[in-house]
Amino acid sequence: xxxIVLQAKNISKEFHDPTTIQVLFDIxxxxxxxxxxxxxxxxxxxxxxLLYILSTMDTDYxxxxxxxxxxxxxxxxKELAKIRxxxxxxxxxxxxxxxxxxxxxxxxxxxxxxxxxxxxEIEFRAMEKLKILGIEKEAxxxxxxxxxGQKQRVAIARSLxxxxxxxxxxxxxxxxxxKNSNIVFDVFKELTHSMNQTxxxxxxxxxxxxxxxxxxxxxxxxxxSS
Amino acid sequence: MKINLTxxxxxxxxxxxxxxxxxxxxxxxxSITMFITLLGFMNGLNELLDGLVVNRTPHIRLYNExxxxxxxxxxxxxxxDIQHHxxxxxxxxxxxxxxYNSLAIIEALKHKKEILGVAPKVTAQVFYNVGSVDITGVIxxxxxxxxxxxxxxxxxxxxxxxxxxxxxxxSIILGKGAADKMMVGIGDxxxxxxxxxxxxxLKVVGFFQSGIQDIDKVxxxxxxxxxxxxxxxxxxxITDIQIKLHDINQAPLLAKKYGEIFEIDALDIQTANAxxxxxxxVRTTISFAVGITLLIVAGFGIYNILxxxxxxxxxxxxxxxATGFSGQDVRNVFLTIALSIGFFGGIFGLLxxxxxxxxxxxxxxxxxxxxxxxxxxVSYNPFYYVIGCxxxxxxxxxxxxxxxxxxxxxxxxxxxxxx
Numbered sequence: 001x002x003x004i005v006l007q008a009k010n011i012s013k014e015f016h017d018p019t020t021i022q023v024l025f026d027i028x029x030x031x032x033x034x035x036x037x038x039x040x041x042x043x044x045x046x047x048x049x050l051l052y053i054l055s056t057m058d059t060d061y062x063x064x065x066x067x068x069x070x071x072x073x074x075x076x077x078k079e080l081a082k083i084r085x086x087x088x089x090x091x092x093x094x095x096x097x098x099x100x101x102x103x104x105x106x107x108x109x110x111x112x113x114x115x116x117x118x119x120x121e122i123e124f125r126a127m128e129k130l131k132i133l134g135i136e137k138e139a140x141x142x143x144x145x146x147x148x149g150q151k152q153r154v155a156i157a158r159s160l161x162x163x164x165x166x167x168x169x170x171x172x173x174x175x176x177x178x179k180n181s182n183i184v185f186d187v188f189k190e191l192t193h194s195m196n197q198t199x200x201x202x203x204x205x206x207x208x209x210x211x212x213x214x215x216x217x218x219x220x221x222x223x224x225s226s
Numbered sequence: 227m228k229i230n231l232t233x234x235x236x237x238x239x240x241x242x243x244x245x246x247x248x249x250x251x252x253x254x255x256x257s258i259t260m261f262i263t264l265l266g267f268m269n270g271l272n273e274l275l276d277g278l279v280v281n282r283t284p285h286i287r288l289y290n291e292x293x294x295x296x297x298x299x300x301x302x303x304x305x306x307d308i309q310h311h312x313x314x315x316x317x318x319x320x321x322x323x324x325x326y327n328s329l330a331i332i333e334a335l336k337h338k339k340e341i342l343g344v345a346p347k348v349t350a351q352v353f354y355n356v357g358s359v360d361i362t363g364v365i366x367x368x369x370x371x372x373x374x375x376x377x378x379x380x381x382x383x384x385x386x387x388x389x390x391x392x393x394x395x396x397s398i399i400l401g402k403g404a405a406d407k408m409m410v411g412i413g414d415x416x417x418x419x420x421x422x423x424x425x426x427x428l429k430v431v432g433f434f435q436s437g438i439q440d441i442d443k444v445x446x447x448x449x450x451x452x453x454x455x456x457x458x459x460x461x462x463x464i465t466d467i468q469i470k471l472h473d474i475n476q477a478p479l480l481a482k483k484y485g486e487i488f489e490i491d492a493l494d495i496q497t498a499n500a501x502x503x504x505x506x507x508v509r510t511t512i513s514f515a516v517g518i519t520l521l522i523v524a525g526f527g528i529y530n531i532l533x534x535x536x537x538x539x540x541x542x543x544x545x546x547x548a549t550g551f552s553g554q555d556v557r558n559v560f561l562t563i564a565l566s567i568g569f570f571g572g573i574f575g576l577l578x579x580x581x582x583x584x585x586x587x588x589x590x591x592x593x594x595x596x597x598x599x600x601x602x603x604v605s606y607n608p609f610y611y612v613i614g615c616x617x618x619x620x621x622x623x624x625x626x627x628x629x630x631x632x633x634x635x636x637x638x639x640x641x642x643x644x645x
């Protein structure tokens with residue numbers, strides 16, 4: 001059996017503004033290496049909130065979070081940033097590419113930040129990732145010259161640059177049409193199958209979810225099936 | 227984080243808003259330019275005005291003052307506790323005004339390390355005779371060579387050659403005011419009467435103009451030998467020994483020391499001309515205040531622009547943080563932006579400030595009071611350039627610090643979920 005890469009233990013969260021509302025109740029689950037997991041549920045069920053806790057960006061919660069068998073709960077901002085840089089890749093609903101840099105540079109940025117390989121090596125790897133996603137021809141274009149689908153694929157390439165332990169996605173196909181959604185889904189599928197990449201995708205697209213290996217269904221801040 | 231990466235990101239953010247960046251940099255450039263020009267101009271003027279007095283004043287002057295002796299003979303009686311004297315209205319007796327053993331003192335002073343130079347002087351009270359009218363005057367017997375070296379004497383000689391008083395016997399450099407009154411030119415002869423009643427004819431070889439009217443009406447210069455001849459004294463009769471030090475600030479201390487060693491009256495420049503230093507420091511303070519105000523205004527400009535940039539680049543900051551850049555990295559990026567605006571704005575400010583100073587230096591400035599000054603005085607003291615550049619960097623650093631800290635605290639979750 002594959003090793004556990006991410007484990008949530010009794011994670012709860014409350015919003016305090018304007019009144020205290022509990023949005024997550026004792027979330028308990030784990031993800032193993034190579035799994036393609038989708039989190040579904042209705043709007044407001046807390047699935048995105050959960051994702052941001054799992055991604056270490058939101059630190060205001062109770063319970064414990066383990067990534068790569070390391071407790072990350074309670075770590076300092078700088079250490080969390082390092083964990084995100086090294087072990088987590090992100091794909092958001094909106095592409096969030098930096099318009100000041102070309103596509104290649106955008107993909108390279110997290111690699112440059114990690115600073116474990118020489119720049120030429122990072123550039124070579126970035127080109128490889130772009131090739132996997134079939135957009136190597138756009139490498140030297142600026143992000144605003146690309147179509148929505150292409151931008152999202154660049155964002156996926158960026159999330160792959162440091163060979164992360166897990167890729168997290170928050171509605172990565174939410175802004176795309178059917179055709180581009182399918183392309184993005186196929187890319188994800190390909191990543192799990194050929195590279196044994198772990199994926200955790202939040203989506204409300206039922207069709208997308210049905211094609212993944214495992215569905216975590218949420219309702220009112222609780223996991224009802226997983 | 228690698229410095230290279232910080233600089234790359236800062237540069238791309240800067241270039242993305244290059245117009246605002248340029249305006250912010252121009253703000254810094256402008257304030258540094260004005261700071262340099264203002265201080266250079268103000269200081270040039272200070273140096274000129276101080277020079278009027280300070281250049282011509284010895285740091286320490288040794289002389290004999292006519293005064294009653296400190297310890298009157300009656301006080302030398304024993305047991306002063308029991309007795310008390312009632313002698314009032316004590317007057318000085320006829321003492322010597324020249325310095326006892328002057329040549330030996332000069333020789334001793336010349337060998338001291340702290341002294342730049344020693345210039346002996348003989349002062350003689352005279353009357354200039356204009357027809358039947360007598361005008362009071364003072365003839366200073368000097369060595370023009372030493373005087374030129376220590377007190378920039380030639381700067382105050384608008385016509386004639388100072389060396390002539392040494393080379394031509396019985397010659398005089400006449401104060402410009404006195405010369406105008408007597409209506410004499412170079413080559414003419416003037417009659418002077420000494421305080422002892424002797425009349426002497428002297429040839430005018432030059433004019434002296436200090437810029438201070440009262441002095442120019444009275445003061446004239448002859449060689450030491452000529453003055454001694456006027457007074458009818460021998461050649462070791464010296465009334466003043468003027469000392470120029472390497473460090474002007476030591477004057478009060480050394481004046482006291484020399485006074486004690488040589489048993490003579492010693493006056494230092496600080497005591498004699500206290501008001502000049504006050505004037506200079508007030509003018510410098512005002513220029514600094516104006517310069518710093520300009521820089522602070524420029525700092526607010528940078529603060530505004532960086533704040534705007536942060537609002538515009540909220541998404542970029544959020545994604546940088548999401549992909550592993552820490553708050554500190556983001557802060558460094560924005561500080562780099564602020565500092566590079568300050569640095570480049572400052573460098574150009576120094577260049578423009580220097581050019582503007584050089585331009586002011588070329589503007590004609592003619593005043594009868596200052597014969598040797600032809601253009602506006604400007605100081606190019608490198609100290610002000612260093613201060614200007616450091617101020618530019620420090621102000622921009624603080625102007626950038628607050629927006630940068632704000633950027634570092636941006637919560638990526640709020641930005642990303644807000645879409």
